[in-house]
Amino acid sequence: MRDNQLKSTGWVGLLIAIGIAVFFILRYFPDGFLLGTSSYWNTETEDVTQYISGFNAYFQAPFSWPLLAFDSFNYPVGTRITFLDALPLYSLLLKVFVPAHVAPFNPFGVWIGLAFVLQAVCAWWILKELRIASWLALITLVVLFILSPAFLARVPHTSLFSQWIVLGALALYIRSARLSQLRPVAWTLWLAMAFYLNIYLFTMATAIYIATFFTVRSYQSLRQLAWSALPVVVIGLSLLITVLPLPREAVAPEGGFGVYSMNLLSPIAGASLMSIPNASMPGQGEGYNYLGLGVILAFLIALRVHQTHPSPTFTRHRSLFILMLLFTLYALSNRIYFGTVEVLTLNYPAFMDILTSQFRASGRFFWPVGYCIIVFTVVMLYRHTRRVVFAGLMLALLFVQVMDLRSVRHNFVDTINRPPSQILTTALWDKELGPQAAHLYFYPKFRCPSPDVLQTLMPMMRYSAERGLTLNTGYIARHQPPCDTASLQTEISQADRARSAFVFNQSVYGSVESITPLFPANVTLHCNRVDFAFVCKAHESKE
Template identity: 30%
Template sequence: MSEKRPVLKPSTNRFAVYTLSLVFGLFQALQCFPLALIRGKLPGHASGDIIQHITGQLYFLRQGWHWPLLLDQRLGAPAGTNIGLTDSIPLEALFLKVIHPLFPGMLQGIVLYLALCWTLQPVCAVFALRSLGEKRLLPAFAAAVFASCFPAFIFRIGHAALCGQWILLLAIGLYFRATRTGAGSRPVWLLALLTSLTLLIHPYLMVMAGAILGAVPLTLLLRERNWKVCAPAVMATATSGLGIIGVGSVLGYWGSASGGGYGTYSMNLASPFWPVHSSLFPSVSSRLVEATGGQYEGYQYLGAGILLTLGLVLLSRRGIKLLAQLPKQHAGLLLACLALTLIALSNRIYFLHIPVLLTHFRVPGAEQMRSSGRMFWPVGYLIMLGGIYGLCRAWPRVWPLVLLAGIALQWQDTRDIRSGVHQMELSFLEPPSAENRQLFSLMQPFDRVEIHPRLECDGADSDYVMQFVYVAALNNTLVNTMYTARSTAASACHPSAEEPHPLDPRTLVILTGASQRLHALRWNRLQHAQCGVWDKTIFCVATDVPLPSGLSPTPPPPVLPIDQQIVTAGRQLKHEEILESGWSNPEDWGVWSEAPVASLYFNLPEDIHRANLVLRMHSTPDKPQHVRALLNGTQIAEWDVKPDEADYTADFALPPEEHSASLQLQISNPVQIGQDPRHLGIALLSLKVNRLN
């Protein structure tokens, strides 16, 4: 008699599968993230978006309960900042705030959240595969490894909230359970609740989970052709949508504006198959799948192991037959995947650098998903799950060997990016540098920090400016700005808020950017502040406060060249410090005024007493502007600036003892153009000062 092979009971097999995936997830998490950071230790220094996430949580956990619930009142004061706009994982932050009295030393939960994501990713992948119908141990372990080593998952480490991709796997598993014959309504209601709660993790994940939820009633309707069958799913989907609208309204999610970028931060058609950041193909360049300048956001490489399983399924007749059954069995899911793929590709579709389709059409609401290339993630996970499921049926004899080979390939293929995550997390444990300690000491005595220009006005050097915001967060100091994913009307840039004003002894002003020396001169001249230089930044305090130690004297603004045309923007721009106040951010062609009064500052050579000024300007379209020009308070010219570009001139004289001049341009009627929130008056393209004496 031949021996019978032992067969695991379903409950035993389930326990073994989930235990193995959980242990593997914990191993991955503890290998990547130091325990000190998981327990809530604050990094002594950090860079990138993690500063944004930690800063939002740090302020939130240190303030009392108040309404609006998610508003950090001391961050981005006086308007405050909603931590949903700092990607600080509000759902986790609320939980940590509840237990914070028991764990007062836990001042950030970002790394704890990341560790949970690394732990839950393989577990939810097993759940999704078992929900699809494949319940054997080796395929489950393959799903666990493939999901944990999914390149688009590991690559997202810089955006902590978006590492919650286990939510997508959980949503996929609930979809398959909800669409089984006779499944009942419990899975779809769980999926609806999951989708609603995901808003409080990240809106992008909520949109993806919502697409999977919406696929449930579509699949049931198109498969069964019976409204009664899909009615509970329709109710669950509608309830989830209303819940999202309600929760978002109450917690202040709506009304913020995106900075644009749809069509730029998209996915390249070749991205899922092009091995960027691959350890197996280290010489492969990312430039070939970077056709718009922002397609790094659409990084979707699937990994060598997943591509191996997918390729073998597509090479088999049985595999093709299985694929042919999908439209009949899961039509709603296929439509959801098609919609997500089209959003990810955007209206500028490229295969490598070859344009496939370039249109001006935009999906309604697409600007709110400016980084649309991320929307392919659920499709990628479905390809992974379908590849494992199909392989086990298309190749019944060799699938174990293929899966073992795929596991080894996927693990090796992602070795470098996994190692990069570990090294980055270890760097957060390094003690602060001498420079960091000096900055902390310099800012510590102050109760209020003002950074000018605010990040809402000029975010060109946001990584550098955020170090000051982070130190303010460590000191729990009120700060007037914050880098956010979206802008709100309350926190929008207002030129009047950038003007010098009287300083109290507990306020520190930090001047950054190209025009900081000029701004320091204005603070000193108009408010009698005293300023000094640290690194490439100027710090100003009230005159009755000792200037913090470690600051060097502020150099004067550069002398303006004579008889030389100076452009106000673009690569040739070398004299930014002529733009004193009332101007918007310089653009490629020039700069707009966005206040009724816009000022220019001239620091002239000592031998210049009489000169001729030439300003090349134009007004807003179809709206001429009457402009009065005052030099140091005295009117020197009056112009009617037309919409067409032209030169406007004026002669002026300076007293012998003066070598600097402030030119005020009083603009009659600044207007708004289209959806632009700014009030624009005149556009300044260039200027020239000609010697007359």
């Protein structure tokens, strides 16, 4: 037993895997990044602004029912932290265990670091379930997972950086297949966690669970069939205490399917050692899935090895193989491009509109495929080549991959070292609003016509969250507020005007004269220009 723990599949191997991830973090992360204070986080116009603002607004709000509800944004109706991409489970745990007086703060630097560590842990876990005790295989898999271009490119989207969710699902698949048991309790815990972190990654993991169901043939037993529904039951019941009921408001359909897709050239598009020009269309950054030259060459060798050493790999894992094909097809979407040439248009049936609206960034669904290619390559070469040949192949793979992905690493480093971007002058807003302001009303609201929502609403979200103020709107997924003048007038008339300030984007409301008709006739309006907006306060007119 002691000897087993000293192998690459034991605790020493786990520590080595974590050590590689920590080395990467120490090597590339700038000072203050993990603490959430570096220049990368000091922006008011990027996705992270939404996450940080949403987290702090939720963290500072009183506990309510359901647990993920708060009314600091979309005030007074409120919303759920789920719709601000702020890692709901992580946010809830911090709200429960971190003292309230530390707010506002940014917890997402720690999450990014944790994601690197968990990528490495899952590499170790997968090899442990495969019963592959090889230090070189472990080091190779850890490095490939950490340096995955599809992984590094997602750092701006914090919840999507949690790709270890997919890797953990693959580890559970391997374990279930090896034991010929579904392991529904373990799957339930994993899927429930994934559900409250990111819906895309949860869906990928759930699909792998379904493939596991067919691989281990759980449908052959009524008892196993009943147990297989456990994740659905648990997650469904959990919604009653976390999310439901939802506010009765209009839901905005999301477009972009067919745009945020994967190009046929994406997996081989190239980086430092080779590069295919014009390998994508606008919007296909969401489908960036380059495998790396080292992985591509090693994968071709692994396929050749598989031909010369026939094994039931694809037959035994038929369900997973079919799933990866379906993931690839969906990633390509209904408009399939080879570089800049549209080679095929598919007419999806109307009933799929719900799916394509919810998962419009279809290019992301190739992520599990890329990871499966990496695992297949390492496993096939380990099991069907001599040790000295395997060692040579792994060293060559690592060398070529690391050299080829230099530009990918440079892009990653440039991203996490980007300069701060400040639009809102905090001191001016503090002076204008004064200590009596508790509620901000911002117009136009999110999803109402506005040419510069990122440059205006996002800074207001961050400011209101840091100052503990409520905001009547927010960058909230799927939410469609009323945009008509009558609804705006009604909201303003019902506001607690003594404790409220009304903020109007100057690019839409060009003068105070255009604002005045929105207020009741019996109020006196005082407006001042601050940065990008007119800030107005309304007082009852004296007769």
